[in-house]
Amino acid sequence: MRKKQIKIHIKDLWFYYHGRSILENINIEIEKNVITSIVGPSGQGKSSFLMTLNRLWESVDGATATGTVEIDFGNGFQDIYHKKYSLSLLRRQVGMVFQVPNPLPMTIYKNIAFPLKLMGEKDQDQISAKVQEALKRSFLWEEVKDRLCQDARTLSGGQQQRLCIARAMVLEPQVLLLDEPTSSLDETSVRVIEQLLLELKSRCTIILVSHYMDQVKRIADNKLVLSDRQFKQQ
Numbered sequence: 001m002r003k004k005q006i007k008i009h010i011k012d013l014w015f016y017y018h019g020r021s022i023l024e025n026i027n028i029e030i031e032k033n034v035i036t037s038i039v040g041p042s043g044q045g046k047s048s049f050l051m052t053l054n055r056l057w058e059s060v061d062g063a064t065a066t067g068t069v070e071i072d073f074g075n076g077f078q079d080i081y082h083k084k085y086s087l088s089l090l091r092r093q094v095g096m097v098f099q100v101p102n103p104l105p106m107t108i109y110k111n112i113a114f115p116l117k118l119m120g121e122k123d124q125d126q127i128s129a130k131v132q133e134a135l136k137r138s139f140l141w142e143e144v145k146d147r148l149c150q151d152a153r154t155l156s157g158g159q160q161q162r163l164c165i166a167r168a169m170v171l172e173p174q175v176l177l178l179d180e181p182t183s184s185l186d187e188t189s190v191r192v193i194e195q196l197l198l199e200l201k202s203r204c205t206i207i208l209v210s211h212y213m214d215q216v217k218r219i220a221d222n223k224l225v226l227s228d229r230q231f232k233q234q
């Protein structure tokens with residue numbers, strides 16, 4: 001049996017849209033360096049829950065959250081809602097990938113270099129090395145190494161989603177949130193991304209919203225079922 005280490009502590013978390021509660025009094029722990037899947041019927045708040053882990057809801061009109069989300073980024077547990085906690089640091093440490101691949105309207109190379117530049121990296125050799133590493137880790141390098149200057153939107157759907165994972169991984173986040181990342185992809189692309197996530201979990205803690213029970217069985221270590229505004233661990 002693996003030794004369980006906790007990465008995220010969630011205490012008394014409530015989440016609302018326009019005063020209507022979506023999540024009520026959530027108290028759970030998320031294990032480090034495994035894949036935790038979030039499942040449950042449509043509209044129960046799975047996407048909303050992911051947004052509480054990187055504070056993305058703060059830019060959504062009408063959304064509010066109360067409670068505590070503590071993440072151990074290597075220096076003990078820290079409350080990411082503490083007023084002194086830097087949002088840009090949080091976004092660096094917690095990456096996110098969405099349901100529909102969303103490459104930026106620029107080249108493949110620039111898509112991956114973009115977050116590095118946003119974080120102030122100027123050394124072109126460093127950027128180039130990190131872009132290459134992220135593309136390799138995301139199982140995409142061999143397919144794109146000769147077309148790095150092409151527009152990323154010319155890639156297939158599965159390639160675009162791996163590009164988005166590479167773009168999230170280039171900042172070396174410790175937590176990766178994925179919101180139904182394979183639902184728009186064909187079976188072959190789905191399997192490639194599942195293999196990729198299995199590889200990545202040694203580097204980061206993965207939280208995966210998925211509608212596909214087969215997928216959850218294939219790759220998830222832990223499963224949290226969201227129903228009636230609460231989680232049930234299975």
Ligand SMILES: Nc1ncnc2c1ncn2[C@@H]1O[C@H](COP(=O)(O)OP(=O)(O)OP(=O)(O)O)[C@@H](O)[C@H]1O
Nearest residue numbers: 017018022041042043044045046047048049060062
């Ligand atoms: N921006 C918003 N403003 C108001 N209500 C919202 C907003 N976004 C989502 N909701 C509502 O909040 C509830 C939870 O939505 P959420 O998208 O988190 O559920 P979900 O479990 O991820 O759904 P699905 O599986 O269909 O993607 C739903 O009732 C939804 O209609």
